[in-house]
Amino acid sequence: MTEPTSKRGLQTRIVHPEDALTPGFASFSTPVTRASTVVFPDLATMRALDWRNDAQWRYGLHATPTSITLAQRLAALEGGKHALLQSSGLSAISNVYFGIVKAGDDVLMPDNAYSPNREFGDWLARDFGITARYYDPLIGAGIADLIRPNTRLIWVEAPGSVTMEVPDVPAITAAARARNVVTAIDNTFSAGLAFRPFEHGVDISVQALTKYQSGGSDVLMGATITVDVELHLKLKRARMHMGIGVSVDDCSLVLRSLPSMKARFEAHDRSALALAQWLRTRPEIAAVLHPALPDCPGHASFKRDFSGAGGLFSVVFDARYSATQIDAFVEALELFAIGWSWGGSHSLAMPYDIASMRTASQWPHRGTLVRLYIGLEDEADLRLDIERAMTSALA
Numbered sequence: 001m002t003e004p005t006s007k008r009g010l011q012t013r014i015v016h017p018e019d020a021l022t023p024g025f026a027s028f029s030t031p032v033t034r035a036s037t038v039v040f041p042d043l044a045t046m047r048a049l050d051w052r053n054d055a056q057w058r059y060g061l062h063a064t065p066t067s068i069t070l071a072q073r074l075a076a077l078e079g080g081k082h083a084l085l086q087s088s089g090l091s092a093i094s095n096v097y098f099g100i101v102k103a104g105d106d107v108l109m110p111d112n113a114y115s116p117n118r119e120f121g122d123w124l125a126r127d128f129g130i131t132a133r134y135y136d137p138l139i140g141a142g143i144a145d146l147i148r149p150n151t152r153l154i155w156v157e158a159p160g161s162v163t164m165e166v167p168d169v170p171a172i173t174a175a176a177r178a179r180n181v182v183t184a185i186d187n188t189f190s191a192g193l194a195f196r197p198f199e200h201g202v203d204i205s206v207q208a209l210t211k212y213q214s215g216g217s218d219v220l221m222g223a224t225i226t227v228d229v230e231l232h233l234k235l236k237r238a239r240m241h242m243g244i245g246v247s248v249d250d251c252s253l254v255l256r257s258l259p260s261m262k263a264r265f266e267a268h269d270r271s272a273l274a275l276a277q278w279l280r281t282r283p284e285i286a287a288v289l290h291p292a293l294p295d296c297p298g299h300a301s302f303k304r305d306f307s308g309a310g311g312l313f314s315v316v317f318d319a320r321y322s323a324t325q326i327d328a329f330v331e332a333l334e335l336f337a338i339g340w341s342w343g344g345s346h347s348l349a350m351p352y353d354i355a356s357m358r359t360a361s362q363w364p365h366r367g368t369l370v371r372l373y374i375g376l377e378d379e380a381d382l383r384l385d386i387e388r389a390m391t392s393a394l395a
C-alpha cells in the first residue's frame with residue numbers, strides 16, 4: 001500500500017482523491033463528463049457566465065463537454081451551426097413548439113405527421129390558445145394559401161414516416177420565408193444524411209437520435225439543429241425553462257455509434273429497396289410505399305432532393321385481406337419484431353389504420369398498411385420470412 005501524501009483524513013481523501021489520470025493517455029472515445037454541479041475557479045468566472053455561449057460550463061443540466069461534443073458533431077453532420085440535445089425525439093418536438101409559438105399563434109402541420117406531434121399540436125390548441133391546422137403533405141407551393149398573419153410555425157415531415165408521401169420542401173420553405181414563418185422539419189427518416197434540410201430553406205431540423213444515431217434500440221434522445229443563432233437561442237431558452245437535459249452516458253453511446261451511421265444507413269437502404277422491389281411483384285400487395293419507387297406519392301421530390309431512403313417503408317395489402325388476417329401475417333413473422341421505433345439492427349413490422357389518422361387529405365387505399373423496418377439481417381432471410389408468413393397467414 002502506498003502511503004498517503006497528505007495528512008488529510010481517509011474520508012476527505014476519498015472525496016478529494018490525490019491520484020492523477022495517467023498523463024499521455026489518448027483514445028478515440030469522448031470522455032464521459034458526468035456532472036450536476038459544475039465547479040467554478042472563482043466567483044468572477046461564475047458571474048461572467050453568458051448563457052448564449054454553448055461551450056461554457058454552468059450546470060450539468062445545460063451542458064458538459066460530452067454533451068457539447070455530441071451536439072457539435074450533429075450540427076456538423078447535418079450542415080447546421082448549432083444543436084441542442086433533448087431527452088427524446090418527442091421532447092425535441094416540444095422544444096420547438098415552446099421555443100417558437102405562443103398563445104394566439106397558428107401552426108401548420110402535414111396530415112401525415114408523426115402522430116405524437118399531431119397530438120402535441122392538438123393539446124396546445126385545446127389548452128394553450130394556439131390553432132393547429134393540417135395540410136395535405138403534397139400541397140407544395142399551395143401552402144401559401146393557408147398561411148395566416150398569425151401563422152408562426154410550419155412543420156414538414158419528409159417523408160411522412162408511416163405513409164411515405166414526400167413533400168416538395170423547397171416550395172414550402174420558399175412560401176414560408178416570403179411570409180416570415182419559421183419552418184421545422186422532422187428529419188428523422190433521413191438521419192440528416194440523405195436529406196440536407198438547410199440547403200432546402202428549412203430553419204430547424206429535428207432528429208430523434210433514438211433511431212439511426214443510436215443504432216442500438218436502447219437510447220432515447222433528440223436534437224434540434226439550426227443555422228441561425230437567434231433561432232437557436234430561442235430554442236435554448238425554452239429548453240432551459242423546461243429543464244430538459246440528457247444523460248452523458250447516453251451521449252457517449254450515441255457518440256460511439258455515430259461514425260458507423262452512414263455505413264449502416266446505406267446497408268439498410270440496399271436491403272430495404274431490394275425487398276420493396278420484390279414486394280411489388282407479390283399478388284398479396286396492392287401498393288409499396290417506398291420513396292425511391294416511382295409510384296410513391298412525391299417520388300419526383302425524393303429523386304430531386306434525397307440521396308437515399310434507409311430502412312423504412314410501408315406496404316398496403318390487397319383489400320381482400322381483413323385486418324385480422326394482416327395481424328396474423330405480422331405475428332407470423334419470425335425475424336420482424338413487433339415494436340415501435342426503428343434505427344437499430346433488428347427488423348420490425350407494425351400494422352396501421354391510416355384512414356383514422358387523417359383530417360386534411362384523402363387516404364386512397366382500402367387495404368391494411370404495414371410499416372416495415374429493414375434491419376441488418378441477411379436480406380434473403382428476411383424475404384423468406386415474409387414469404388413464409390404470407391403463406392401461413394394469407395392462404
Ligand SMILES: *Cc1c(COP(=O)(O)O)cnc(C)c1O
Nearest residue numbers: 088089090114161188208210221
Ligand atoms: C421516433 C420518432 C420521433 C420521436 O422520437 P422518440 O425519441 O421516440 O421520442 C419523432 N419523429 C419521428 C419521425 C420518429 O420516427
